[in-house]
Amino acid sequence: MKNGLSFKHKVIIVFALQLILTSNTFAQKNATIPWTINTELYSEEVKDTFLISVALPESYDETREYPVVYITDARFGFGTAVEISRANVIDGTTSPAIIVGIGYPGDQNFGRIMQIRxxxxxxxxxxxxxxxxxxWAAEIEWGGADAFLKFIDKELIPYVEDNYQVNNDRTYMGWSGGGIFGTYLMFNRPDLFNNYLxxxxxxxxxxxxxxxxxxxNxxxxxxxxxxxxxxxxxxGDSESTIESNRRMSKILxxxxYxxxxxxxxxxxxxxxxxxWPTAIIHGLPKILDSDMN
Structure with a gap:
Protein backbone atom coordinates (compact mmCIF):
# COMPACT_ATOMS: atom_id res chain seq x y z
CA MET A 1 0.00 0.00 0.00
CA LYS A 2 1.38 3.41 -1.03
CA ASN A 3 1.81 6.23 1.48
CA GLY A 4 -0.71 9.08 1.40
CA LEU A 5 -4.41 9.33 0.70
CA SER A 6 -6.11 7.44 -2.06
CA PHE A 7 -7.87 9.26 -4.89
CA LYS A 8 -11.23 8.24 -3.39
CA HIS A 9 -10.35 9.76 -0.02
CA LYS A 10 -9.11 12.95 -1.67
CA VAL A 11 -12.43 13.32 -3.52
CA ILE A 12 -14.35 12.86 -0.27
CA ILE A 13 -12.26 15.51 1.49
CA VAL A 14 -12.64 18.02 -1.35
CA PHE A 15 -16.40 17.46 -1.42
CA ALA A 16 -16.62 17.95 2.35
CA LEU A 17 -14.61 21.19 2.15
CA GLN A 18 -16.93 22.47 -0.58
CA LEU A 19 -19.93 21.78 1.61
CA ILE A 20 -18.35 23.66 4.50
CA LEU A 21 -17.41 26.65 2.35
CA THR A 22 -20.81 26.91 0.71
CA SER A 23 -23.00 26.11 3.72
CA ASN A 24 -23.15 29.74 4.82
CA THR A 25 -24.29 30.76 1.34
CA PHE A 26 -27.06 28.17 1.43
CA ALA A 27 -28.14 29.29 4.89
CA GLN A 28 -28.45 32.92 3.82
CA LYS A 29 -30.77 32.30 0.88
CA ASN A 30 -34.40 33.14 1.55
CA ALA A 31 -37.13 30.73 0.58
CA THR A 32 -39.20 31.80 -2.41
CA ILE A 33 -42.71 31.12 -3.62
CA PRO A 34 -42.66 29.86 -7.23
CA TRP A 35 -44.11 32.10 -9.97
CA THR A 36 -43.93 35.14 -7.67
CA ILE A 37 -42.41 38.51 -8.56
CA ASN A 38 -41.25 40.88 -5.82
CA THR A 39 -41.00 44.58 -6.62
CA GLU A 40 -40.18 47.58 -4.45
CA LEU A 41 -42.71 50.25 -5.39
CA TYR A 42 -42.22 53.81 -4.16
CA SER A 43 -45.41 55.72 -3.37
CA GLU A 44 -45.60 59.45 -3.96
CA GLU A 45 -48.81 59.46 -1.92
CA VAL A 46 -47.37 57.81 1.21
CA LYS A 47 -43.77 58.97 0.67
CA ASP A 48 -42.51 55.49 1.42
CA THR A 49 -41.59 52.26 -0.38
CA PHE A 50 -43.72 49.12 -0.38
CA LEU A 51 -42.70 45.56 -1.12
CA ILE A 52 -45.23 44.29 -3.64
CA SER A 53 -45.38 40.54 -4.20
CA VAL A 54 -47.32 39.32 -7.22
CA ALA A 55 -48.05 35.58 -7.33
CA LEU A 56 -49.20 34.37 -10.73
CA PRO A 57 -51.20 31.22 -11.39
CA GLU A 58 -49.00 28.31 -12.42
CA SER A 59 -50.79 28.30 -15.76
CA TYR A 60 -50.58 32.08 -16.26
CA ASP A 61 -51.65 32.84 -19.81
CA GLU A 62 -51.14 36.22 -21.50
CA THR A 63 -54.25 35.65 -23.61
CA ARG A 64 -56.72 35.62 -20.70
CA GLU A 65 -57.58 37.89 -17.79
CA TYR A 66 -57.59 36.98 -14.09
CA PRO A 67 -59.29 38.22 -10.93
CA VAL A 68 -56.92 39.89 -8.47
CA VAL A 69 -56.74 39.45 -4.71
CA TYR A 70 -54.99 42.24 -2.80
CA ILE A 71 -53.84 41.27 0.68
CA THR A 72 -52.42 43.62 3.29
CA ASP A 73 -50.16 42.33 6.05
CA ALA A 74 -48.31 40.25 3.48
CA ARG A 75 -45.77 39.21 6.12
CA PHE A 76 -48.51 37.33 7.96
CA GLY A 77 -50.80 35.96 5.26
CA PHE A 78 -49.48 36.21 1.69
CA GLY A 79 -48.03 32.70 1.51
CA THR A 80 -51.22 31.17 2.86
CA ALA A 81 -53.34 33.05 0.32
CA VAL A 82 -51.15 31.99 -2.60
CA GLU A 83 -51.03 28.31 -1.75
CA ILE A 84 -54.70 27.94 -0.82
CA SER A 85 -55.65 29.61 -4.12
CA ARG A 86 -53.38 27.31 -6.10
CA ALA A 87 -54.48 24.20 -4.22
CA ASN A 88 -58.12 24.89 -5.02
CA VAL A 89 -57.27 25.47 -8.67
CA ILE A 90 -55.60 22.04 -8.77
CA ASP A 91 -58.73 20.56 -7.19
CA GLY A 92 -60.85 22.33 -9.79
CA THR A 93 -62.99 24.10 -7.20
CA THR A 94 -62.03 27.70 -8.03
CA SER A 95 -60.68 29.59 -10.99
CA PRO A 96 -57.07 30.84 -10.94
CA ALA A 97 -56.31 34.30 -9.59
CA ILE A 98 -53.41 36.69 -9.21
CA ILE A 99 -52.52 37.32 -5.56
CA VAL A 100 -50.93 40.68 -4.70
CA GLY A 101 -49.26 41.04 -1.32
CA ILE A 102 -48.78 44.54 0.10
CA GLY A 103 -45.81 44.49 2.43
CA TYR A 104 -42.78 46.46 3.50
CA PRO A 105 -39.13 46.04 2.44
CA GLY A 106 -36.20 45.75 4.79
CA ASP A 107 -36.12 44.32 8.29
CA GLN A 108 -39.17 42.12 8.86
CA ASN A 109 -38.96 42.55 12.62
CA PHE A 110 -42.42 42.19 14.15
CA GLY A 111 -42.37 45.53 15.99
CA ARG A 112 -41.22 47.49 12.94
CA ILE A 113 -43.90 45.98 10.71
CA MET A 114 -46.57 46.70 13.32
CA GLN A 115 -45.51 50.35 13.46
CA ILE A 116 -45.72 50.89 9.69
CA ARG A 117 -48.99 49.05 9.22
CA TRP A 136 -42.97 50.13 19.79
CA ALA A 137 -46.48 51.64 19.80
CA ALA A 138 -45.07 54.93 21.09
CA GLU A 139 -43.24 55.41 17.76
CA ILE A 140 -46.22 54.95 15.45
CA GLU A 141 -46.98 57.83 13.07
CA TRP A 142 -50.76 57.48 13.08
CA GLY A 143 -53.27 58.74 10.54
CA GLY A 144 -51.99 57.56 7.16
CA ALA A 145 -55.07 55.70 5.90
CA ASP A 146 -56.09 58.33 3.35
CA ALA A 147 -52.61 58.37 1.79
CA PHE A 148 -52.56 54.56 1.82
CA LEU A 149 -55.94 54.47 0.06
CA LYS A 150 -54.61 56.83 -2.61
CA PHE A 151 -51.54 54.63 -3.02
CA ILE A 152 -53.75 51.60 -3.69
CA ASP A 153 -56.08 53.52 -5.99
CA LYS A 154 -53.67 55.69 -7.97
CA GLU A 155 -50.43 53.73 -7.89
CA LEU A 156 -50.76 50.06 -6.97
CA ILE A 157 -53.85 49.05 -8.95
CA PRO A 158 -52.60 50.87 -12.10
CA TYR A 159 -49.20 49.19 -11.69
CA VAL A 160 -50.81 45.74 -11.52
CA GLU A 161 -53.16 46.45 -14.41
CA ASP A 162 -50.32 47.78 -16.59
CA ASN A 163 -48.12 44.75 -16.03
CA TYR A 164 -50.44 41.76 -15.73
CA GLN A 165 -53.50 40.29 -17.43
CA VAL A 166 -56.30 41.15 -15.01
CA ASN A 167 -60.05 41.72 -15.11
CA ASN A 168 -62.17 44.07 -13.01
CA ASP A 169 -62.90 41.54 -10.25
CA ARG A 170 -60.87 42.74 -7.25
CA THR A 171 -60.79 41.34 -3.73
CA TYR A 172 -59.42 43.03 -0.62
CA MET A 173 -58.29 40.94 2.34
CA GLY A 174 -57.22 42.49 5.64
CA TRP A 175 -56.65 41.37 9.20
CA SER A 176 -56.95 43.31 12.48
CA GLY A 177 -56.04 46.92 11.62
CA GLY A 178 -56.14 45.83 7.98
CA GLY A 179 -59.76 44.83 8.55
CA ILE A 180 -60.49 48.30 9.92
CA PHE A 181 -58.83 49.82 6.85
CA GLY A 182 -60.89 47.51 4.63
CA THR A 183 -64.03 48.84 6.28
CA TYR A 184 -62.79 52.38 5.61
CA LEU A 185 -62.35 51.38 1.96
CA MET A 186 -65.85 49.88 1.73
CA PHE A 187 -67.60 53.04 2.82
CA ASN A 188 -65.32 55.64 1.26
CA ARG A 189 -64.43 53.98 -2.07
CA PRO A 190 -66.93 51.15 -2.60
CA ASP A 191 -66.02 51.11 -6.30
CA LEU A 192 -62.44 49.89 -5.77
CA PHE A 193 -63.15 46.27 -4.77
CA ASN A 194 -65.92 43.76 -5.35
CA ASN A 195 -65.18 41.41 -2.47
CA TYR A 196 -63.87 41.75 1.08
CA LEU A 197 -62.47 39.34 3.63
CA ASN A 217 -72.07 58.28 7.34
CA GLY A 236 -60.08 33.06 21.36
CA ASP A 237 -60.05 36.74 20.49
CA SER A 238 -61.16 39.42 22.93
CA GLU A 239 -64.84 39.62 23.78
CA SER A 240 -64.83 43.18 22.46
CA THR A 241 -63.54 42.10 19.06
CA ILE A 242 -65.95 39.18 18.80
CA GLU A 243 -69.02 41.20 19.76
CA SER A 244 -68.12 44.24 17.65
CA ASN A 245 -67.72 42.02 14.57
CA ARG A 246 -71.10 40.50 15.34
CA ARG A 247 -72.50 44.01 15.70
CA MET A 248 -71.01 45.17 12.38
CA SER A 249 -72.45 42.12 10.64
CA LYS A 250 -75.91 42.81 12.09
CA ILE A 251 -75.81 46.48 11.12
CA LEU A 252 -74.90 45.61 7.54
CA TYR A 257 -78.26 47.59 1.26
CA TRP A 276 -55.93 35.09 9.98
CA PRO A 277 -54.57 32.12 7.98
CA THR A 278 -57.56 30.03 9.06
CA ALA A 279 -59.97 32.63 7.66
CA ILE A 280 -57.98 32.84 4.42
CA ILE A 281 -58.22 29.08 3.96
CA HIS A 282 -61.98 29.25 4.57
CA GLY A 283 -62.88 32.53 2.89
CA LEU A 284 -60.72 32.87 -0.21
CA PRO A 285 -62.16 29.83 -2.04
CA LYS A 286 -65.69 31.11 -1.34
CA ILE A 287 -64.78 34.45 -2.89
CA LEU A 288 -63.03 32.96 -5.92
CA ASP A 289 -65.74 30.35 -6.46
CA SER A 290 -67.90 33.09 -7.97
CA ASP A 291 -65.30 33.43 -10.73
CA MET A 292 -65.60 29.84 -11.98
CA ASN A 293 -65.66 29.62 -15.74
Whole structure:
Protein backbone atom coordinates (compact mmCIF):
# COMPACT_ATOMS: atom_id res chain seq x y z
CA MET A 1 0.00 0.00 0.00
CA LYS A 2 1.38 3.41 -1.03
CA ASN A 3 1.81 6.23 1.48
CA GLY A 4 -0.71 9.08 1.40
CA LEU A 5 -4.41 9.33 0.70
CA SER A 6 -6.11 7.44 -2.06
CA PHE A 7 -7.87 9.26 -4.89
CA LYS A 8 -11.23 8.24 -3.39
CA HIS A 9 -10.35 9.76 -0.02
CA LYS A 10 -9.11 12.95 -1.67
CA VAL A 11 -12.43 13.32 -3.52
CA ILE A 12 -14.35 12.86 -0.27
CA ILE A 13 -12.26 15.51 1.49
CA VAL A 14 -12.64 18.02 -1.35
CA PHE A 15 -16.40 17.46 -1.42
CA ALA A 16 -16.62 17.95 2.35
CA LEU A 17 -14.61 21.19 2.15
CA GLN A 18 -16.93 22.47 -0.58
CA LEU A 19 -19.93 21.78 1.61
CA ILE A 20 -18.35 23.66 4.50
CA LEU A 21 -17.41 26.65 2.35
CA THR A 22 -20.81 26.91 0.71
CA SER A 23 -23.00 26.11 3.72
CA ASN A 24 -23.15 29.74 4.82
CA THR A 25 -24.29 30.76 1.34
CA PHE A 26 -27.06 28.17 1.43
CA ALA A 27 -28.14 29.29 4.89
CA GLN A 28 -28.45 32.92 3.82
CA LYS A 29 -30.77 32.30 0.88
CA ASN A 30 -34.40 33.14 1.55
CA ALA A 31 -37.13 30.73 0.58
CA THR A 32 -39.20 31.80 -2.41
CA ILE A 33 -42.71 31.12 -3.62
CA PRO A 34 -42.66 29.86 -7.23
CA TRP A 35 -44.11 32.10 -9.97
CA THR A 36 -43.93 35.14 -7.67
CA ILE A 37 -42.41 38.51 -8.56
CA ASN A 38 -41.25 40.88 -5.82
CA THR A 39 -41.00 44.58 -6.62
CA GLU A 40 -40.18 47.58 -4.45
CA LEU A 41 -42.71 50.25 -5.39
CA TYR A 42 -42.22 53.81 -4.16
CA SER A 43 -45.41 55.72 -3.37
CA GLU A 44 -45.60 59.45 -3.96
CA GLU A 45 -48.81 59.46 -1.92
CA VAL A 46 -47.37 57.81 1.21
CA LYS A 47 -43.77 58.97 0.67
CA ASP A 48 -42.51 55.49 1.42
CA THR A 49 -41.59 52.26 -0.38
CA PHE A 50 -43.72 49.12 -0.38
CA LEU A 51 -42.70 45.56 -1.12
CA ILE A 52 -45.23 44.29 -3.64
CA SER A 53 -45.38 40.54 -4.20
CA VAL A 54 -47.32 39.32 -7.22
CA ALA A 55 -48.05 35.58 -7.33
CA LEU A 56 -49.20 34.37 -10.73
CA PRO A 57 -51.20 31.22 -11.39
CA GLU A 58 -49.00 28.31 -12.42
CA SER A 59 -50.79 28.30 -15.76
CA TYR A 60 -50.58 32.08 -16.26
CA ASP A 61 -51.65 32.84 -19.81
CA GLU A 62 -51.14 36.22 -21.50
CA THR A 63 -54.25 35.65 -23.61
CA ARG A 64 -56.72 35.62 -20.70
CA GLU A 65 -57.58 37.89 -17.79
CA TYR A 66 -57.59 36.98 -14.09
CA PRO A 67 -59.29 38.22 -10.93
CA VAL A 68 -56.92 39.89 -8.47
CA VAL A 69 -56.74 39.45 -4.71
CA TYR A 70 -54.99 42.24 -2.80
CA ILE A 71 -53.84 41.27 0.68
CA THR A 72 -52.42 43.62 3.29
CA ASP A 73 -50.16 42.33 6.05
CA ALA A 74 -48.31 40.25 3.48
CA ARG A 75 -45.77 39.21 6.12
CA PHE A 76 -48.51 37.33 7.96
CA GLY A 77 -50.80 35.96 5.26
CA PHE A 78 -49.48 36.21 1.69
CA GLY A 79 -48.03 32.70 1.51
CA THR A 80 -51.22 31.17 2.86
CA ALA A 81 -53.34 33.05 0.32
CA VAL A 82 -51.15 31.99 -2.60
CA GLU A 83 -51.03 28.31 -1.75
CA ILE A 84 -54.70 27.94 -0.82
CA SER A 85 -55.65 29.61 -4.12
CA ARG A 86 -53.38 27.31 -6.10
CA ALA A 87 -54.48 24.20 -4.22
CA ASN A 88 -58.12 24.89 -5.02
CA VAL A 89 -57.27 25.47 -8.67
CA ILE A 90 -55.60 22.04 -8.77
CA ASP A 91 -58.73 20.56 -7.19
CA GLY A 92 -60.85 22.33 -9.79
CA THR A 93 -62.99 24.10 -7.20
CA THR A 94 -62.03 27.70 -8.03
CA SER A 95 -60.68 29.59 -10.99
CA PRO A 96 -57.07 30.84 -10.94
CA ALA A 97 -56.31 34.30 -9.59
CA ILE A 98 -53.41 36.69 -9.21
CA ILE A 99 -52.52 37.32 -5.56
CA VAL A 100 -50.93 40.68 -4.70
CA GLY A 101 -49.26 41.04 -1.32
CA ILE A 102 -48.78 44.54 0.10
CA GLY A 103 -45.81 44.49 2.43
CA TYR A 104 -42.78 46.46 3.50
CA PRO A 105 -39.13 46.04 2.44
CA GLY A 106 -36.20 45.75 4.79
CA ASP A 107 -36.12 44.32 8.29
CA GLN A 108 -39.17 42.12 8.86
CA ASN A 109 -38.96 42.55 12.62
CA PHE A 110 -42.42 42.19 14.15
CA GLY A 111 -42.37 45.53 15.99
CA ARG A 112 -41.22 47.49 12.94
CA ILE A 113 -43.90 45.98 10.71
CA MET A 114 -46.57 46.70 13.32
CA GLN A 115 -45.51 50.35 13.46
CA ILE A 116 -45.72 50.89 9.69
CA ARG A 117 -48.99 49.05 9.22
CA UNK A 118 -50.56 51.03 12.07
CA UNK A 119 -49.63 54.19 10.19
CA UNK A 120 -51.25 52.96 6.98
CA UNK A 121 -54.45 51.60 8.51
CA UNK A 122 -55.40 54.48 10.83
CA UNK A 123 -57.48 57.54 9.96
CA UNK A 124 -56.88 59.39 13.25
CA UNK A 125 -53.54 61.12 13.79
CA UNK A 126 -53.63 61.32 17.59
CA UNK A 127 -55.57 58.32 18.94
CA UNK A 128 -55.69 57.21 22.53
CA UNK A 129 -53.51 54.10 22.49
CA UNK A 130 -54.94 51.40 24.78
CA UNK A 131 -52.97 50.56 27.88
CA UNK A 132 -50.70 47.57 27.78
CA UNK A 133 -49.39 48.11 24.26
CA UNK A 134 -45.68 47.29 23.68
CA UNK A 135 -43.04 50.03 23.60
CA TRP A 136 -42.97 50.13 19.79
CA ALA A 137 -46.48 51.64 19.80
CA ALA A 138 -45.07 54.93 21.09
CA GLU A 139 -43.24 55.41 17.76
CA ILE A 140 -46.22 54.95 15.45
CA GLU A 141 -46.98 57.83 13.07
CA TRP A 142 -50.76 57.48 13.08
CA GLY A 143 -53.27 58.74 10.54
CA GLY A 144 -51.99 57.56 7.16
CA ALA A 145 -55.07 55.70 5.90
CA ASP A 146 -56.09 58.33 3.35
CA ALA A 147 -52.61 58.37 1.79
CA PHE A 148 -52.56 54.56 1.82
CA LEU A 149 -55.94 54.47 0.06
CA LYS A 150 -54.61 56.83 -2.61
CA PHE A 151 -51.54 54.63 -3.02
CA ILE A 152 -53.75 51.60 -3.69
CA ASP A 153 -56.08 53.52 -5.99
CA LYS A 154 -53.67 55.69 -7.97
CA GLU A 155 -50.43 53.73 -7.89
CA LEU A 156 -50.76 50.06 -6.97
CA ILE A 157 -53.85 49.05 -8.95
CA PRO A 158 -52.60 50.87 -12.10
CA TYR A 159 -49.20 49.19 -11.69
CA VAL A 160 -50.81 45.74 -11.52
CA GLU A 161 -53.16 46.45 -14.41
CA ASP A 162 -50.32 47.78 -16.59
CA ASN A 163 -48.12 44.75 -16.03
CA TYR A 164 -50.44 41.76 -15.73
CA GLN A 165 -53.50 40.29 -17.43
CA VAL A 166 -56.30 41.15 -15.01
CA ASN A 167 -60.05 41.72 -15.11
CA ASN A 168 -62.17 44.07 -13.01
CA ASP A 169 -62.90 41.54 -10.25
CA ARG A 170 -60.87 42.74 -7.25
CA THR A 171 -60.79 41.34 -3.73
CA TYR A 172 -59.42 43.03 -0.62
CA MET A 173 -58.29 40.94 2.34
CA GLY A 174 -57.22 42.49 5.64
CA TRP A 175 -56.65 41.37 9.20
CA SER A 176 -56.95 43.31 12.48
CA GLY A 177 -56.04 46.92 11.62
CA GLY A 178 -56.14 45.83 7.98
CA GLY A 179 -59.76 44.83 8.55
CA ILE A 180 -60.49 48.30 9.92
CA PHE A 181 -58.83 49.82 6.85
CA GLY A 182 -60.89 47.51 4.63
CA THR A 183 -64.03 48.84 6.28
CA TYR A 184 -62.79 52.38 5.61
CA LEU A 185 -62.35 51.38 1.96
CA MET A 186 -65.85 49.88 1.73
CA PHE A 187 -67.60 53.04 2.82
CA ASN A 188 -65.32 55.64 1.26
CA ARG A 189 -64.43 53.98 -2.07
CA PRO A 190 -66.93 51.15 -2.60
CA ASP A 191 -66.02 51.11 -6.30
CA LEU A 192 -62.44 49.89 -5.77
CA PHE A 193 -63.15 46.27 -4.77
CA ASN A 194 -65.92 43.76 -5.35
CA ASN A 195 -65.18 41.41 -2.47
CA TYR A 196 -63.87 41.75 1.08
CA LEU A 197 -62.47 39.34 3.63
CA UNK A 198 -62.14 41.27 6.92
CA UNK A 199 -60.68 39.25 9.77
CA UNK A 200 -60.46 39.94 13.51
CA UNK A 201 -61.15 43.65 13.10
CA UNK A 202 -61.04 45.38 16.53
CA UNK A 203 -64.03 47.58 15.73
CA UNK A 204 -64.94 48.50 19.29
CA UNK A 205 -61.70 49.98 20.60
CA UNK A 206 -59.88 51.00 17.40
CA UNK A 207 -60.15 54.81 17.44
CA UNK A 208 -63.18 54.56 19.73
CA UNK A 209 -65.32 52.60 17.28
CA UNK A 210 -64.71 54.92 14.32
CA UNK A 211 -65.51 52.16 11.80
CA UNK A 212 -69.17 52.35 12.84
CA UNK A 213 -69.05 56.04 11.95
CA UNK A 214 -67.78 55.14 8.47
CA UNK A 215 -70.84 52.96 7.96
CA UNK A 216 -73.31 55.41 9.50
CA ASN A 217 -72.07 58.28 7.34
CA UNK A 218 -72.34 56.12 4.23
CA UNK A 219 -75.85 54.94 5.10
CA UNK A 220 -77.01 58.55 5.40
CA UNK A 221 -76.54 59.05 1.65
CA UNK A 222 -76.66 55.57 0.10
CA UNK A 223 -78.93 52.54 -0.03
CA UNK A 224 -76.79 50.45 -2.41
CA UNK A 225 -73.57 48.60 -1.56
CA UNK A 226 -72.90 46.06 -4.30
CA UNK A 227 -70.28 43.95 -2.51
CA UNK A 228 -69.58 40.47 -1.16
CA UNK A 229 -68.28 40.74 2.41
CA UNK A 230 -67.02 38.08 4.80
CA UNK A 231 -66.40 39.10 8.41
CA UNK A 232 -64.50 36.57 10.51
CA UNK A 233 -63.19 36.26 14.05
CA UNK A 234 -61.95 33.54 16.39
CA UNK A 235 -63.44 32.46 19.70
CA GLY A 236 -60.08 33.06 21.36
CA ASP A 237 -60.05 36.74 20.49
CA SER A 238 -61.16 39.42 22.93
CA GLU A 239 -64.84 39.62 23.78
CA SER A 240 -64.83 43.18 22.46
CA THR A 241 -63.54 42.10 19.06
CA ILE A 242 -65.95 39.18 18.80
CA GLU A 243 -69.02 41.20 19.76
CA SER A 244 -68.12 44.24 17.65
CA ASN A 245 -67.72 42.02 14.57
CA ARG A 246 -71.10 40.50 15.34
CA ARG A 247 -72.50 44.01 15.70
CA MET A 248 -71.01 45.17 12.38
CA SER A 249 -72.45 42.12 10.64
CA LYS A 250 -75.91 42.81 12.09
CA ILE A 251 -75.81 46.48 11.12
CA LEU A 252 -74.90 45.61 7.54
CA UNK A 253 -77.74 43.12 7.30
CA UNK A 254 -80.29 45.39 8.96
CA UNK A 255 -79.48 48.25 6.57
CA UNK A 256 -80.68 46.02 3.74
CA TYR A 257 -78.26 47.59 1.26
CA UNK A 258 -79.12 46.68 -2.30
CA UNK A 259 -76.52 44.29 -3.73
CA UNK A 260 -74.78 43.53 -0.44
CA UNK A 261 -74.02 39.93 0.51
CA UNK A 262 -72.69 39.53 4.08
CA UNK A 263 -71.35 36.45 5.84
CA UNK A 264 -70.16 36.28 9.44
CA UNK A 265 -67.94 33.40 10.55
CA UNK A 266 -66.61 32.50 14.01
CA UNK A 267 -63.73 30.00 14.14
CA UNK A 268 -63.45 27.83 17.23
CA UNK A 269 -60.27 27.89 19.33
CA UNK A 270 -58.50 30.53 17.24
CA UNK A 271 -56.95 33.64 18.74
CA UNK A 272 -56.21 37.01 17.17
CA UNK A 273 -53.20 36.02 15.06
CA UNK A 274 -53.91 32.38 14.22
CA UNK A 275 -57.39 33.16 12.93
CA TRP A 276 -55.93 35.09 9.98
CA PRO A 277 -54.57 32.12 7.98
CA THR A 278 -57.56 30.03 9.06
CA ALA A 279 -59.97 32.63 7.66
CA ILE A 280 -57.98 32.84 4.42
CA ILE A 281 -58.22 29.08 3.96
CA HIS A 282 -61.98 29.25 4.57
CA GLY A 283 -62.88 32.53 2.89
CA LEU A 284 -60.72 32.87 -0.21
CA PRO A 285 -62.16 29.83 -2.04
CA LYS A 286 -65.69 31.11 -1.34
CA ILE A 287 -64.78 34.45 -2.89
CA LEU A 288 -63.03 32.96 -5.92
CA ASP A 289 -65.74 30.35 -6.46
CA SER A 290 -67.90 33.09 -7.97
CA ASP A 291 -65.30 33.43 -10.73
CA MET A 292 -65.60 29.84 -11.98
CA ASN A 293 -65.66 29.62 -15.74
Missing amino acids: SRDFSTVSDPQVPGGWPA LVSSPYEWFHNGIAFEYED YAGNNDTLDLNVILAVGT RDRN EGLNVNFKIFENKKHYAV
